[in-house]
Amino acid sequence: MPRAGLSRDAVVALTVELLDADPHAPITLAAVASRAGVAVPSLYKHVRSLDELRDAVAVVGVTRLADAVADAVAGASGRAAFRAAGRAIRAEARAHPGLYLASQPAPGREASAELLAAGERAVALLAGVVRREGLLAAREVDAVRIARAAVHGFVLLEAAGGFGLPDDVDASFDRLLDVVWAGFAELG
Amino acid sequence: MPRAGLSRDAVVALTVELLDADPHAPITLAAVASRAGVAVPSLYKHVRSLDELRDAVAVVGVTRLADAVADAVAGASGRAAFRAAGRAIRAEARAHPGLYLASQPAPGREASAELLAAGERAVALLAGVVRREGLLAAREVDAVRIARAAVHGFVLLEAAGGFGLPDDVDASFDRLLDVVWAGFAELG
DNA sequence: GTCGTAAAGCTAATGGCATTAGCTTTACGA
């Protein structure tokens, strides 16, 4: 019987596939092993624990998010760049909701250095996009926090089915971006 | 040996206590039963399943959130009411982070009628606070969505430890509220 | 080509958890 030829990256990739196939299914070693055609304990040759696997999956998710933002923002600036970044995040989250949710730091779980680095890259990209004529440097941290919170909150509520009304959600999101961008003038 | 004298409400209340005692511990029937001084299967006399218990806990959380908003908003209007509502939500979430997190609809899980009703009440309170001179009625839904997303996103990021920098988080939150309120002028 | 070895895989066992079935006992009203 030939060998499965797994590797840490392959295990993580398989997990991401499972998440794409069924975004609401919990991440489980049993499911990954079955998908890989391997017995469950064999996974421990590639991954230290379920938590470590979750962390690695989150790294993939955050990295993809950052890549999407970097692509979307290229060549734009000001309000256009801000909108592009916001839309890119939402688009990525909608295309891969399971991965997006799995990328959220489980409160109380400490993140790996790799995950922290990926998160910092994403935040740095946002920081570049949030600058605006007249924004005080001292308010940049606030602006990034506000942008993250608004976009993240919207995407999360949407993914959780939190918007009951049939009104156009795409339009609401664009207005969120406009409201926040305009409101940044407040930060003087 | 005397009886524990449980009831559905008592089980839910015990679960909320556990969540307050350790916000990051997962909700588990084993923990609840141990706290109640009862064998695990006995809980099934009061609760249909773990999922139902989670739902009931979420009802408590959302109701408390709505109560906090109602209290905070009483007698205020306009920007002051908006700020009070936002601050009340964040304060409640910080005082009971486990309960707040447990109140978020698990994506893919369908909510009970009771939970939906509690959520609608909370949203209705927000709708009352979001009105502003010159806000088109047609934009009210957008405004509520934006406010929910911004506040919820901020609180969630904060609870997850998402704000790495030491900068004053209280101040950032107040600025978030100001930015959103000012930005509402955008909605015409 | 042969062979040694490290990695990749396996089976078996353990312990936590939710859930179900079916029994016993308590409390309380007739």
Add this chain to the structure above:
DNA sequence: TCGTAAAGCTAATGCCATTAGCTTTACGAC
């Protein structure tokens, strides 16, 4: 006083993660 429904129990099942320790494959050194 006693019958009954609810509250509790033990036992059993099945899923999951994790660990220990064994077997086998692939691959480089000779």
